[in-house]
Amino acid sequence: MSDTGPDDEFRVYAIRYAQRDGRRGQHFHGYDTRWDEPHPTAYYVWLAVSAHHTVLVDTGIHADRAAGVEGLEYLASPARTLAEMGVAAESVGHVVLTHLHYDHTGTAHEFEAACYVLQQSELDYWTGPWAERIRRERWLVGEDDVARLRAAHKQGRVRLVDGDAPVVPGLSVHLVGGHTAGMQVVRVRTARGHVVLASDASHFYENIEDDRPFAILHSMTGMYGAFDRIRELADGPHLVVAGHDPRVLDRFPPLSPRFAGRIAVIA
Template sequence: MSSIGADDEFRVYAILYARRDGRRGQHFHGYDARWDEPHPTAYYVWLAVSANHTVLVDAGIHPDRAAGVADLEYLASPSQTLAEMGVAAESVDHVVLTHLHYDHTGTAREFEAARYVLQRSELDYWTGPWAERIARERWLASESDLAHLRTAQQEGRVRLVDGDASVVPGLSVHLVGGHTAGMQVVRVRTAQGHVVLASDASHFYENIEDDRPFAILHSMTGMYGAFDRIKELSDGPHLVVAGHDPEVLDRFPPLSASLAGRVAVIA
């Protein structure tokens, strides 16, 4: 492999930190004749490591919040699994927050050396007047997590972006909306091509593959547009990583025997 640009290529991992049983009817917008079939949810964060950067994408649920989520099996905090992988929390230089739902922001404060990257429209929405009035969305944000971000912003540790932006060489964020006002996906350059970490822009592979929006959404047209943008950004459907699909661990190989069922190597 050519050395030109090699330092900008990443290894990408999906890290399962929790799981929960559910039903199909909870996970797809509109009526589903199979609504009562079991349909489990997996909860991930993602790690991207290059020669020069260690980037965490999303930060999972805080253990305290997890304790109050019905039927949630919390396996380990993201930082605990990172430690098992040999990655210290202080070595993470960026935490990309795809959106500000509680199951994506909960342990961000544990990465004290990192700079947080999120869309300005996402922060504006959750700290503005509208989210407070929209009960179907407000419960999804954590006030303590938002307070931490505001403090980090005052300390100069938050980078707000507007639309598409490079975070570090080889890794970029792309505003898609749909699930939330400022939902962003992450495109990562790897030796196998560009991976797209869809996060909640496509909770399950069925969302994007069958053009079926998830049940919780901010904009219906935005959700469909997000599916199209993810396809444009990836170098093939095999390099798209759904946000909450247990199938991720079947589509991609485990990092090691000891971490099988918890950490998958995406590329």
């Protein structure tokens, strides 16, 4: 007998808070003859709501840092968009941080009532000796974000996990690595089946569908293993949500005409 029921099913939303023009050569590992073709990037956070829990997956870039990113169009802070949806920041009980890159942690401190869920290996890496020396990765982490996270840890508001772990009934995290040392994806039980929020384990659908890793990675073999694990966890490829692909907004319907181009209903 299943130990889950309708109360453990979530509604899941992809919320686009920013966008940026780019080139294919920036987004795929290795040389590509099409490297100079336009290849836009969308920036998302994800909201999962059940009868008893409100979970935010990642928290986006803070507006102050976004202002310094060339070509980035900042649409609205995640907290502001949640408020437009009728979800107050203080109602978010858990914030899952898939990894500690600045475009996923920048507004975490605005969710003051939440418990942050993070892989131990991710925190260990970015606060350890190696990341300080690897310049190609170090710029991707916001030092202020990590400092706030460590302060929250001292307050008992951070749950560090090691591998796969349930967060609340119907929602779990799964260590995949690849993009970062402690990259995790999120599996969510919905009425349509299990959705996997891949975040940066697959920036674009082309990454996982064509077996092509993203340009920025911690481990090449880890990236391929992440693709396999995502497929195992999702109840079909139609329930995989890529982390930065504008096509998410084409594959899934908008919450309402008002939110077209900003919020998609995943399930």
